[in-house]
Amino acid sequence: MELQLALDRLSLEDAIDLARRTDYFTDYVEVGTSLIKEFGMRSVFEVKKACPDKLVMADMKIMDNAVYESKLAFEAGADLLTVMGAAPVETIEICLNEAEKRGRTVMIDLLNTDLERTAKIVHCPAIFCVHTSKDLQESGNGSFEFEGLSFLKEMGVRTAAAGGIGVKSIPSLQKSGVSIVIAGSSITKAADPSRAAAELKEACMKGMSSLEC
Amino acid sequence: MELQLALDRLSLEDAIDLARRTDYFTDYVEVGTSLIKEFGMRSVFEVKKACPDKLVMADMKIMDNAVYESKLAFEAGADLLTVMGAAPVETIEICLNEAEKRGRTVMIDLLNTDLERTAKIVHCPAIFCVHTSKDLQESGNGSFEFEGLSFLKEMGVRTAAAGGIGVKSIPSLQKSGVSIVIAGSSITKAADPSRAAAELKEACMKGMSSLEC
Numbered sequence: 001m002e003l004q005l006a007l008d009r010l011s012l013e014d015a016i017d018l019a020r021r022t023d024y025f026t027d028y029v030e031v032g033t034s035l036i037k038e039f040g041m042r043s044v045f046e047v048k049k050a051c052p053d054k055l056v057m058a059d060m061k062i063m064d065n066a067v068y069e070s071k072l073a074f075e076a077g078a079d080l081l082t083v084m085g086a087a088p089v090e091t092i093e094i095c096l097n098e099a100e101k102r103g104r105t106v107m108i109d110l111l112n113t114d115l116e117r118t119a120k121i122v123h124c125p126a127i128f129c130v131h132t133s134k135d136l137q138e139s140g141n142g143s144f145e146f147e148g149l150s151f152l153k154e155m156g157v158r159t160a161a162a163g164g165i166g167v168k169s170i171p172s173l174q175k176s177g178v179s180i181v182i183a184g185s186s187i188t189k190a191a192d193p194s195r196a197a198a199e200l201k202e203a204c205m206k207g208m209s210s211l212e213c
Numbered sequence: 214m215e216l217q218l219a220l221d222r223l224s225l226e227d228a229i230d231l232a233r234r235t236d237y238f239t240d241y242v243e244v245g246t247s248l249i250k251e252f253g254m255r256s257v258f259e260v261k262k263a264c265p266d267k268l269v270m271a272d273m274k275i276m277d278n279a280v281y282e283s284k285l286a287f288e289a290g291a292d293l294l295t296v297m298g299a300a301p302v303e304t305i306e307i308c309l310n311e312a313e314k315r316g317r318t319v320m321i322d323l324l325n326t327d328l329e330r331t332a333k334i335v336h337c338p339a340i341f342c343v344h345t346s347k348d349l350q351e352s353g354n355g356s357f358e359f360e361g362l363s364f365l366k367e368m369g370v371r372t373a374a375a376g377g378i379g380v381k382s383i384p385s386l387q388k389s390g391v392s393i394v395i396a397g398s399s400i401t402k403a404a405d406p407s408r409a410a411a412e413l414k415e416a417c418m419k420g421m422s423s424l425e426c
Contacts, residue, residue: 008278008281009278009281033276033277033278033282034278034281034282034285036250036253037249037250037253037254037273037282037285038253038254038285039253039254040249040250040251040252040253040255040256041250041251041252042253043253060250061274061276061277063246063274063276063297063299063324063325063346064246064274064324064346064347064348065221065222065246065247065346065347065348066348068221068222068247069246069247069250072247072250072251084276084299086276086297086299086325087324087325087346088324088325088346088348088349088354090346090348090349090352090354091346091348094348111276111277111300111301112276112299112300112301133276133277133278133300133301133303133304134277134278135277135278135279135301135303135304135307136301136303139303141301141303
């Protein structure tokens, strides 16, 4: 499994510092929605500039205006961007077209997207991210949607998982066929973020070798 | 009916210039999602600074992380912000709490939110915005959701309407009980934006007096 570091609720300087300090252990760096809304496209540009060899995802959470917003993110240097599963299908398709034109990738964020809706978009050439929202986690109503992951596994699509993920979450995510583990606070709020990223990456790798046995 | 100018896909300078030139005819100025994602909270701050007596809405389209994102928008000077109807109910409730604490207002954007879902959140103390997305308009699949408006009118809640609105749209929106008409391109792309805003505002006012007769 690959590891994506999600940068949220940080100054741009701290975000870049964290991306650099954990660089060796991460496969993707995500410029979180909070950074995008606080600092604009400068956040994507600066993170990509600081980590030019890393795959950078702009967590745009696109709901509409997909040509313009995709262009913003890709021109700022994003290798991947997110569109909401809850957006109109037309919006998702535009994001896919804009990505394809540039050889980039779309992740469909399934936050608050039910299985019926997911089934309608599961044919899209994208990564599907099962996402337990921060607000649901904090309200105590957020349990990880393994049901969604089973469906996606069955459909044979590439999946990611986000929302309150730490080292302990890794084995079950691996069993669910997740390709990309997205971790935010478990790295960014750790006393030693580099060590936290290393432990997560190690757990991701361990699982893989045991699955290969 | 009141008139909201939506500022999207513009430089910050042009956005502020348009807000000022149409100031006399608008009741609200909306800092569009595209401006927020391109320039960050600076866009909200600069528009409010340029129009301190105008009600400024930050079209945050919140899907998650509602405490942090609400704080960003309100501290940048927004009088109102948007949360998606498609977001988890917990997220909508957090936005309402954050707004209430500060005496501000929440607009719930019903883009791609069906009636069943709308019925679950219609009790919220917010403005409900029926929204035909830009991407749906451009794909030719977007017709205005008068069904949604009828339901909201029946429920007696305050409503707004957005998406491809021009002067011709006003009479039917008025019949549907809409309180706030949100116009973007029909003003910002007009040869004379001030005149376009004046005509829209006049149509809003005319309808009102004929309804009063």
